[in-house]
Amino acid sequence: MQARSRISRALALLALLGACGTEETAPAPPIALSEQNVRTYQAACAGCHARPGIGAPLTGVEADWRERRAQGLETLLVRTVDGYKGMPPLGTCGLCSEDDLRQLVRYMAGLP
Amino acid sequence: MSRRGVTRRELLLGALAGGAALGLPRTRARADSARPARLDGGPLPWRNWSGFQVCQPARRLGPASESELLAQLRDGGGVLRPAGAGHSFSGLVPCDGALLFLDNLTGVVAADAASLQAEVWTGTRLAQLGPALDAHGQAMPNLPDIDYQTLGGALATSTHGTGALFGSLSSYVVGLTLATPTGELLECDAARNAEVFHAARCSLGALGAVTRVRLQNARPFALLEETRFRELDAVLADLPRARTENRYYEFYAFPHSEAALEIATNETEREPYSSGGDDPDSLYLLETLFELTRRLPGVGSALYDAILLRMGTSEHAGPSYRVLTHPRTTRFNEMEYTVPAEAGPDCLRELLRTIRERDLPVCFPIECRYVREDDVWLSMFHSRPGFSISVHQFAEQDFAPYFDAVEPVFWKYEGRPHWGKLHSLDSGRLGDLYPRFREFLDLRRRLDPRGRLVNAHLGTVLAV
Numbered sequence: 001m002q003a004r005s006r007i008s009r010a011l012a013l014l015a016l017l018g019a020c021g022t023e024e025t026a027p028a029p030p031i032a033l034s035e036q037n038v039r040t041y042q043a044a045c046a047g048c049h050a051r052p053g054i055g056a057p058l059t060g061v062e063a064d065w066r067e068r069r070a071q072g073l074e075t076l077l078v079r080t081v082d083g084y085k086g087m088p089p090l091g092t093c094g095l096c097s098e099d100d101l102r103q104l105v106r107y108m109a110g111l112p
Numbered sequence: 113m114s115r116r117g118v119t120r121r122e123l124l125l126g127a128l129a130g131g132a133a134l135g136l137p138r139t140r141a142r143a144d145s146a147r148p149a150r151l152d153g154g155p156l157p158w159r160n161w162s163g164f165q166v167c168q169p170a171r172r173l174g175p176a177s178e179s180e181l182l183a184q185l186r187d188g189g190g191v192l193r194p195a196g197a198g199h200s201f202s203g204l205v206p207c208d209g210a211l212l213f214l215d216n217l218t219g220v221v222a223a224d225a226a227s228l229q230a231e232v233w234t235g236t237r238l239a240q241l242g243p244a245l246d247a248h249g250q251a252m253p254n255l256p257d258i259d260y261q262t263l264g265g266a267l268a269t270s271t272h273g274t275g276a277l278f279g280s281l282s283s284y285v286v287g288l289t290l291a292t293p294t295g296e297l298l299e300c301d302a303a304r305n306a307e308v309f310h311a312a313r314c315s316l317g318a319l320g321a322v323t324r325v326r327l328q329n330a331r332p333f334a335l336l337e338e339t340r341f342r343e344l345d346a347v348l349a350d351l352p353r354a355r356t357e358n359r360y361y362e363f364y365a366f367p368h369s370e371a372a373l374e375i376a377t378n379e380t381e382r383e384p385y386s387s388g389g390d391d392p393d394s395l396y397l398l399e400t401l402f403e404l405t406r407r408l409p410g411v412g413s414a415l416y417d418a419i420l421l422r423m424g425t426s427e428h429a430g431p432s433y434r435v436l437t438h439p440r441t442t443r444f445n446e447m448e449y450t451v452p453a454e455a456g457p458d459c460l461r462e463l464l465r466t467i468r469e470r471d472l473p474v475c476f477p478i479e480c481r482y483v484r485e486d487d488v489w490l491s492m493f494h495s496r497p498g499f500s501i502s503v504h505q506f507a508e509q510d511f512a513p514y515f516d517a518v519e520p521v522f523w524k525y526e527g528r529p530h531w532g533k534l535h536s537l538d539s540g541r542l543g544d545l546y547p548r549f550r551e552f553l554d555l556r557r558r559l560d561p562r563g564r565l566v567n568a569h570l571g572t573v574l575a576v
Contacts, residue, residue: 043215044197047239047260047439054439055392074151081149081156082163086392086441089159092197092260095174095213098151 031106041104044093048086049108055086059108069109076105158211160198161260162445162507167206176216178289178297178323184212185320186295193567194317196265197237199258200532201446203569204269204316212321214264221324223248229286231326234264242433250329251432254278254360259437264322269532270314270491272500273436274362274481276355276453280493282313283486287326290319293560301326310548311555313488316531318570319559335359335435336380337428339388341421344372348457355482360436364477365460367467368402368413371420373477377436380429388426395442395476399506402475443507444476447515447534448500449527450492453482456499459525463501463518474514476504489548492528500530531573539575 033041048056057064068076080101083089090096091104105111149157159166170190175181185192190209198205205211214235221231223245230250232241238259245251254273256266263281265271272280287301290312298320300309312319347354347363354361360377391397401419405412428435451459460480467474479502486493492500503518505511515534522529528545529535543549553574560566566576 039218040215043218043237043240047237048441051439053392055441077151078148081151083159083161083443086443088161088198088260088443089163090156090198092161092199093215094158094195094198094211095172095215096156098153098156101156 031103031112033103033107037100037103037107040093040096040100041107044091044096045104045108057108060110062110065109069111073102073105073109073111076109077102080105158195158198158205160200160205162201162443164201164445164507165203165206167211168208169211170208171210173210173212174216175212175214178217178291181212181214181217181291181321181323182295182297185291185293188564190564191567192293192564194264194268194321194565196262196268197260199261199265200269201534202532203567204532205567206569207567214262214321214323217323220244220248223250225249228329228331229326230329231287231324232263233324234262234267234322236263237261238263238266238437242431242437245329246332246431246433249332251332252281252327253284253330254281255433255436256281257436257438258440259433260440263325265532267313267322267325268315268317269530270488270493271532272481272483272493273360274483274500275360276482276497277484278360279484279486280314280488280491282488282491283484283493284328285313285325286328288312288322289324290322292320293562293564297323307551307555308559310487311489311552314490314531316490316570316574318556318565318574320565333432334380334382334384334430335377335432336382337375337377337435338425339373339375339427340425341371341373341423343370343421345370347372347374348460351457362479362481364479365464366420366477367464367472367474368406368416369420370417373423382429384430384434386426386428386430388424392439392441395506398477399475406473444504445507445511445515445534446502446504447511447519448479448502448530449519449522449525449535450483450498450500450530451522451525451527453497453499455525456480456482456501459499459521459527460501462521462524463503466518466521467514470517472514472517474503474505476506478503489552490531490546492530494546494548498528501527502530502533538572542573543575 049059080091157166157168173184175184191207192210192212193205193207195205195211195213217233217235219233219236223230228250230245230248238261241263254275256271256273266281270280270282290298290300292298298305298308312322344365358376358378362375364373405416481500483493483498483500485495485497488494492498505514529537563576
C-alpha cells in the first residue's frame with residue numbers, strides 16, 4: 001500500500017509538472033491543455049486530482065481512471081457539470097465552458 | 113495510521129461488520145440528486161458546491177484586467193453577481209443575468225517584507241494563496257478549514273477559521289480596491305474612503321467587485337494539529353483553558369452521543385508528517401454506524417458512544433496553510449450561526465437537546481469554533497467575540513427538517529448567520545443583529561442606485 005501510494009504521488013506530481021510545461025520529466029499527456037486550462041487545472045482541479053489519499057481519481061494514474069473511462073466521456077462530463085458524489089458541480093470552475101471541461105476531463109482521464 | 117490504539121477506520125469497519133450480519137447495507141444508498149445536464153455546446157447551468165443553488169446565467173464574465181471589468185460594469189445590462197468559486201450555500205450568487213468570475217485576476221501583486229503586508233488579486237484561490245505568500249516570506253495568520261474558495265468570495269462573507277485570538281479573514285484586510293457597479297475604481301483603507309473600506313471588507317458582493325486587497329500577514333510558521341475524542345462534558349468543562357492555551361482550538365459535538373472530537377493546533381518545529389489523516393469515507397461510515405446502533409434498542413446509544421470514544425488520535429504537522437485547511441470530499445449543506453462567545457456552550461447544549469428530544473435522525477458532527485471580534489460592519493464578529501456553531505446535512509439529503517428545527521435555538525442566543533450559509537432571516541431581523549446594518553444599506557444605495565448587483569436573495573436580506 002505504501003509503495004502504491006508513493007507511486008501515485010510520483011505520477012500525480014509528474015502530471016502536475018506536465019501541466020506546468022516541464023515536458024522533459026513528464027509522461028506524454030494524452031492531450032495538451034490550453035494556457036487558460038493549465039491555470040484552471042492548477043486552481044480548480046489539482047487540489048483534489050493531484051492529492052493522493054482523499055478519494056478523487058488522480059491525474060495520470062491509470063488504475064484510477066480505467067473503469068471511469070469505460071463509462072464514456074459524455075457520462076464523465078455530465079457528472080462534472082452536475083456534480084457527482086464528492087465531485088463538486090463544474091469542478092468549482094464556474095467560468096468554464098463545455099469545451100473547457102471537455103478538455104480538462106480528457107486530460108485528467110487520459111482520453112485522446 | 114494512528115500511533116495509539118486502533119485507527120478510526122479500523123474501528124468503524126469492525127463495528128460495521130456486525131451491521132452486515134444484520135443485513136444492513138455497508139453504506140446508505142445515496143440518491144443522485146442531480147438532473148443530468150444537457151451537453152449541446154450551449155451555456156452551462158451554474159451550481160454551487162453542494163448542488164443546492166442553481167441558475168442558468170445568460171452570460172459569464174471573466175475579465176482579464178481591471179479596465180476590462182470596469183468597461184463591463186459601465187456597459188449596463190441586467191443583474192450581475194460576483195460568483196467566486198461557488199462555495200456559498202446561501203443564495204448569494206444565482207441570477208439569470210451575468211455571473212462575474214475574477215479567475216483571471218490572481219496572484220500576489222506586491223509584497224512588503226518590512227510590514228509583512230501583501231497586495232493580492234481576489235480571484236486567487238485560498239489553496240494557491242498559501243504557497244504564493246510563502247514565496248514572499250509571508251503567511252496568513254489564520255485560514256478557514258477548507259481552501260477551495262477564492263479570496264474574494266471568502267472575504268465577501270467574512271469567512272473564518274478558529275482561534276480566540278484570531279479574527280475572520282476580513283479582519284486582516286488593511287486596504288482594498290473596489291470596482292463599483294457604476295464602473296469606478298475606489299482605493300480604500302482606514303484613511304481613504306474609510307466608510308467603504310469598513311463595509312467592503314465583508315460586502316456580500318453588494319457594493320461592487322473587490323479586485324485587490326492588501327493583507328496584513330505574518331512570517332511563515334509551521335503547525336502541529338492534534339485530534340482526539342473525549343466526552344463532551346469534559347470538553348465543555350475544559351473550554352476556558354483549551355480556548356486560551358491553544359493557538360487554534362475547535363471541537364465537534366456528535367448528535368445523539370456523549371462524544372466530541374477536539375482539534376488543538378499549535379506552532380511546532382517538527383518536520384512535516386501525518387498520522388491517522390483524513391479518511392474520505394469517514395462521514396459515510398459514521399452514518400452507517402449511527403443507523404446500525406439506532407436499530408439496537410437499549411444498548412445502541414451506549415454502543416455508539418463507546419465506539420466513538422475508542423477512536424484513535426491523529427497528528428498532522430506542516431506549513432500553516434497545509435495544516436489549517438482540509439480536503440472535503442463529502443458534500444453537504446450547512447447552516448452556521450455565531451453567538452456571543454460566552455453563550456456558546458449553552459447554545460450548543462440546547463441544540464443537542466433539541467435534536468435528541470425531536471429524535472432528528474442526524475449524525476453529522478456539529479462544528480464549534482471561537483473567533484475574535486472585529487470592526488467590519490457586516491462581520492458576524494462585529495464588536496463581539498464569537499462562538500460559531502455549524503450544522504451540516506449530507507448534500508443528498510433534505511436539510512430542511514433539521515435546519516428548521518435548530519434555527520430558532522440560534523435566534524434565542526442572538527445568533528448572527530454566516531452570510532454564505534443557509535438561514536431564513538430577512539433584513540428586518542438582520543438589522544437588529546448588526547449595529548452598522550443601516551449604514552451598510554445606505555452605502556449600498558449610493559454605490560448601486562439601480563440595484564444592478566441585487567438578486568432575489570440580496571433583495572430579501574438587504575431590503576431592496
